[in-house]
Amino acid sequence: MQTNEVKSGPASIIRSKLKDYQQLMKFTLSFTVVFSSVVSYLMVPGIEFDILSVLLLFAGGMLVTGAANAINQIVEKDTDAKMKRTATRPVASGRMHIDEAATFSVLAAVFGIFIIGLWFNWMAAGIAAFSLFLYGFIYTPLKKVHSISVLIGAIPGALPCLIGWAAGDPLLGIGGWVLFALQFFWQFPHFWAIAWVAHEDYSSAGFKLLPDVGGPTKYAAVQSILYSVLLIPIGVMPYVFGMSGMVSMIIVGIANLAMFWQCVRLFREMNVTAARRVMFGSYFYLPIVLLSLLADKM
Numbered sequence: 001m002q003t004n005e006v007k008s009g010p011a012s013i014i015r016s017k018l019k020d021y022q023q024l025m026k027f028t029l030s031f032t033v034v035f036s037s038v039v040s041y042l043m044v045p046g047i048e049f050d051i052l053s054v055l056l057l058f059a060g061g062m063l064v065t066g067a068a069n070a071i072n073q074i075v076e077k078d079t080d081a082k083m084k085r086t087a088t089r090p091v092a093s094g095r096m097h098i099d100e101a102a103t104f105s106v107l108a109a110v111f112g113i114f115i116i117g118l119w120f121n122w123m124a125a126g127i128a129a130f131s132l133f134l135y136g137f138i139y140t141p142l143k144k145v146h147s148i149s150v151l152i153g154a155i156p157g158a159l160p161c162l163i164g165w166a167a168g169d170p171l172l173g174i175g176g177w178v179l180f181a182l183q184f185f186w187q188f189p190h191f192w193a194i195a196w197v198a199h200e201d202y203s204s205a206g207f208k209l210l211p212d213v214g215g216p217t218k219y220a221a222v223q224s225i226l227y228s229v230l231l232i233p234i235g236v237m238p239y240v241f242g243m244s245g246m247v248s249m250i251i252v253g254i255a256n257l258a259m260f261w262q263c264v265r266l267f268r269e270m271n272v273t274a275a276r277r278v279m280f281g282s283y284f285y286l287p288i289v290l291l292s293l294l295a296d297k298m
Contacts, residue, residue, distance in 0.1 A: 030062050034058055060113070074101050113129050157187045181234050224263040
């Protein structure tokens with residue numbers, strides 16, 4: 001009896017609710033997104049490490065990204081309920097009412113945008129607001145219409161780099177656009193690999209995410225190769241524009257070649273195992289590339 005009371009007590013309810021909000025904002029994904037924003041901010045010439053500024057940019061970014069992810073789960077409530085990997089999300093499972101998720105989204109978006117705008121500048125805040133709108137209201141519903149949604153979604157997926165750069169340089173110098181390009185083109189092999197691995201789940205829910213209507217085909221693999229090739233010259237740009245040195249250029253070059261090779265292996269092998277290699281390799285790509293560029297700058 002006492003055990004059941006403890007399990008259903010206030011502490012347990014609070015833990016459960018916090019876990020729901022963590023799932024609602026997709027905490028791990030949001031953290032990765034904000035990480036690129038903070039690194040981009042610290043790469044701006046003349047910006048010195050300041051713990052308060054870093055924490056505020058992190059907080060503002062997490063709130064805006066969390067709001068966008070909450071909108072995504074509200075819009076895709078019925079779709080999420082059909083897929084194994086998303087059926088346990090709080091809105092899809094019915095543990096959280098749409099009104100509660102919407103209230104969180106609005107409050108998180110407003111507070112996040114104002115934190116960025118008031119502490120840094122309104123250029124960065126405006127880009128953050130645009131990113132939220134594009135992700136939540138354009139990309140999300142488009143996923144069921146056409147695979148061009150991946151192209152649209154890659155824009156808000158890369159905008160955190162521009163948000164971070166704008167926080168330190170509201171004039172948006174070339175460095176911010178270089179980082180944006182790196183993260184933009186990285187997303188195609190990354191996301192298509194995920195869509196390849198989860199193709200059955202996605203297609204059963206009506207999502208059109210792979211570049212070929214036939215699903216995991218040679219054409220889809222070729223597209224991944226093409227975008228990974230584009231990363232190679234873009235990876236040289238930080239060195240060309242004086243953002244980093246030779247060491248980071250070599251590290252970024254190796255990371256780009258590794259991404260390219262895994263995409264080639266996907267084309268040759270055409271199976272889920274090869275797609276998983278691209279997927280997991282892409283998870284390591286961004287931290288390695290961004291941290292090597294930041295280390296060289298500092």
